[in-house]
Amino acid sequence: MWGKLVHWIEIRIGLEELVNKHLRLFRTPKGANFWSTLGFVSLIAFIVQAITGIMLLLYYVPHPEYAFQSVQTITNEIPFGWFFRSIHNVGGNLIVAVIIIHLVHVFLRVSYKKPREITWVTGVLMFLLVLLACITGQLLPWHQTGFWQTTVTSTIPSFLPVIGEGISSYMRGGASVSGITLSRFFSFHVVILPVFIVALMILHVLLIRRQGLSTSPAVEPEADASPPEEFRREPHLEGHPCFPHFSVKRSFMVMFYFTVLFFILTFFPNLFLPAEANIQADPLLTPEAIRPAWYFLAPYQLIKTIPNDVMGISLVVIFSMVLLFWPFLDAKDAGRNIRKRPMLLSLGLIVLALWAIFTIWGMYS
Amino acid sequence: MMRYLIVTVAVFVAVFLTGLSLASYRETFEKEFMLSPWSIAKGEVSACIQCHTSENMEPRIHQHVQEWRGSWHAKNNVSCHDCHGGAPEDASMSMMHQRGFKGAPKDTEIPQFCGTCHIAIQDNYIKSGHGKTFISTGEGPSCVTCHGSHNIQQASMDIINEQLCSQCHTYERAKEMKQALFLVENKLNTIANDLKRLKLFGIGTDMQEKAFFRNHAEYRALFHSINVDAVRAKSSEYTQKLEIIEAEINDSFKQLAFRRNFSAYLFLIFIGLGIVVLLLSKSYEQKSS
Numbered sequence: 241m242w243g244k245l246v247h248w249i250e251i252r253i254g255l256e257e258l259v260n261k262h263l264r265l266f267r268t269p270k271g272a273n274f275w276s277t278l279g280f281v282s283l284i285a286f287i288v289q290a291i292t293g294i295m296l297l298l299y300y301v302p303h304p305e306y307a308f309q310s311v312q313t314i315t316n317e318i319p320f321g322w323f324f325r326s327i328h329n330v331g332g333n334l335i336v337a338v339i340i341i342h343l344v345h346v347f348l349r350v351s352y353k354k355p356r357e358i359t360w361v362t363g364v365l366m367f368l369l370v371l372l373a374c375i376t377g378q379l380l381p382w383h384q385t386g387f388w389q390t391t392v393t394s395t396i397p398s399f400l401p402v403i404g405e406g407i408s409s410y411m412r413g414g415a416s417v418s419g420i421t422l423s424r425f426f427s428f429h430v431v432i433l434p435v436f437i438v439a440l441m442i443l444h445v446l447l448i449r450r451q452g453l454s455t456s457p458a459v460e461p462e463a464d465a466s467p468p469e470e471f472r473r474e475p476h477l478e479g480h481p482c483f484p485h486f487s488v489k490r491s492f493m494v495m496f497y498f499t500v501l502f503f504i505l506t507f508f509p510n511l512f513l514p515a516e517a518n519i520q521a522d523p524l525l526t527p528e529a530i531r532p533a534w535y536f537l538a539p540y541q542l543i544k545t546i547p548n549d550v551m552g553i554s555l556v557v558i559f560s561m562v563l564l565f566w567p568f569l570d571a572k573d574a575g576r577n578i579r580k581r582p583m584l585l586s587l588g589l590i591v592l593a594l595w596a597i598f599t600i601w602g603m604y605s
Numbered sequence: 606m607m608r609y610l611i612v613t614v615a616v617f618v619a620v621f622l623t624g625l626s627l628a629s630y631r632e633t634f635e636k637e638f639m640l641s642p643w644s645i646a647k648g649e650v651s652a653c654i655q656c657h658t659s660e661n662m663e664p665r666i667h668q669h670v671q672e673w674r675g676s677w678h679a680k681n682n683v684s685c686h687d688c689h690g691g692a693p694e695d696a697s698m699s700m701m702h703q704r705g706f707k708g709a710p711k712d713t714e715i716p717q718f719c720g721t722c723h724i725a726i727q728d729n730y731i732k733s734g735h736g737k738t739f740i741s742t743g744e745g746p747s748c749v750t751c752h753g754s755h756n757i758q759q760a761s762m763d764i765i766n767e768q769l770c771s772q773c774h775t776y777e778r779a780k781e782m783k784q785a786l787f788l789v790e791n792k793l794n795t796i797a798n799d800l801k802r803l804k805l806f807g808i809g810t811d812m813q814e815k816a817f818f819r820n821h822a823e824y825r826a827l828f829h830s831i832n833v834d835a836v837r838a839k840s841s842e843y844t845q846k847l848e849i850i851e852a853e854i855n856d857s858f859k860q861l862a863f864r865r866n867f868s869a870y871l872f873l874i875f876i877g878l879g880i881v882v883l884l885l886s887k888s889y890e891q892k893s894s
């Protein structure tokens with residue numbers, strides 16, 4: 241029966257050739273480890289968000305009068321609605337964590353260098369868009385936490401000179417967070433941002449498929465990793481076929497992702513849903529403590545700490561720009577082995593340490 | 606390419622640094638979002654509070670605002686004008702009688718003053734020994750005797766205590782009342798805590814909260830009659846009503862347990878799958894080496 245089914249598919253789409261061409265013949269480099277699979281885990285995390293988001297969309301009503309109640313209905317009355325909502329909520333935080341780790345790994349392996357600059361830029365752009373998706377998503381349940389987080393987040397751009405007020409006003413659709421903001425954030429969260437993220441994702445994956453995965457400078461000799469002057473796909477003859485070797489590694493990391501997801505759902509179900517997240521948004525009543533989500537705590541604390549907020553917000557924007565275009569700013573002639581580049585390693589570690597310090601500081605300030 | 610990027614970054618820096626002169630933003634930013642305590646509701650920003658906390662006022666007047674800030678009223682967003690009337694949004698007209706300003710009530714007006722909101726409690730109080738004595742003699746306990754005026758806290762059985770009651774009469778009768786209230790009050794407290802816990806986990810408790818609030822208010826109103834027999838007679842009725850709410854709460858806890866178990870089940874499945882896939886990965890590595 242199984243053989244007949246496979247044959248039926250085979251004569252119609254040539255499955256065997258497809259698997260051979262795209263998985264068996266696509267070789268991964270020597271030293272490709274579990275860390276190298278984080279891009280794939282991010283993709284799976286995005287698909288999980290898309291599926292659970294669609295399930296929520298079936299019952300969600302994007303109107304200030306009904307939004308909170310519709311989310312309550314999803315959580316408490318729709319069969320397994322709580323399950324989809326919890327996964328979407330926790331998954332939204334996990335995807336940011338996975339992308340950050342992926343970004344750090346790529347940085348430490350200096351995989352962004354020629355010819356992979358565009359891959360890096362599309363990756364960072366996707367990261368920024370995912371953060372925007374998180375900002376827009378937190379308002380949709382129309383609870384106190386989301387409402388006041390949005391109020392704070394949408395105020396921050398207004399401190400940029402010239403364009404700041406315009407950005408804030410565009411985000412809110414007026415002077416304060418209102419039904420227009422909800423409608424606007426809803427459109428961005430469910431249509432506009434996902435379309436851009438998917439487009440960038442296609443480009444990102446296409447580039448990886450065309451160029452092949454980058455080698456680990458610690459495993460491969462430095463001379464072999466010199467930047468090419470013309471296009472060539474790295475054959476990775478000493479490596480392994482993507483299927484089954486690397487695919488199994490990917491599967492393991494996906495299992496690990498789901499294990500973490502369900503661990504949080506089991507033991508800390510309201511880790512990302514504080515008490516105020518169960519109270520309908522009230523523009524006249526500010527909650528006792530309101531902070532941005534954990535991934536925004538560092539920039540939030542930075543803006544609070546720096547004596548001039550224009551300087552603070554400027555630093556955040558400049559940092560994002562430097563991160564986005566880093567492959568073009570890094571020394572062209574330097575090698576890829578970060579152990580031989582103490583300055584770059586120090587820079588990376590200092591930025592990471594500062595990010596961690598500002599995040600913890602923001603959490604307790 | 607590199608040059609263009611450096612120029613772009615330089616332009617960004619230049620534009621942002623020119624904005625350094627716009628320091629007035631900081632004041633608004635800090636005031637509105639960064640340094641102001643989030644616990645203060647916007648309703649508090651009123652002419653009443655601004656004036657009553659100004660340096661020109663006596664410390665006694667400052668004290669009223671301080672006490673209110675820590676009160677159950679403040680926690681429930683009940684502000685000065687909700688009791689004293691007036692126009693908090695308009696400093697010049699805030700204390701005009703034409704704008705509904707009532708000011709501080711005379712002692713004899715206190716039950717009516719509080720009864721504007723606590724209607725059922727006022728009705729029972731007026732019919733009680735406490736109320737009759739207060740109305741006929743102008744002496745005896747009014748609302749503020751037990752609950753205070755500005756530092757009003759959430760009422761509990763602790764208000765009935767020997768120190769307070771024995772100011773006017775012996776504690777014996779009050780003790781009897783406390784005993785009569787004990788079971789139902791205990792149940793009310795348990796339900797209140799359970800509802801808080803369920804809410805924290807995102808379980809919808811609107812129906813139970815409404816039913817709880819109704820029973821809670823009715824029972825508290827009944828207590829103000831100071832009629833031990835009436836409280837005893839009604840206690841079993843309220844116990845039954847509260848048990849219905851408790852049963853619904855228990856169902857919600859079961860639902861919560863199901864959610865946790867379901868997630869734990871999937872957690873274990875993925876641990877198992879992870880181990881299998883890891884072993885598979887190791888075996889492929891061994892084969893290829």
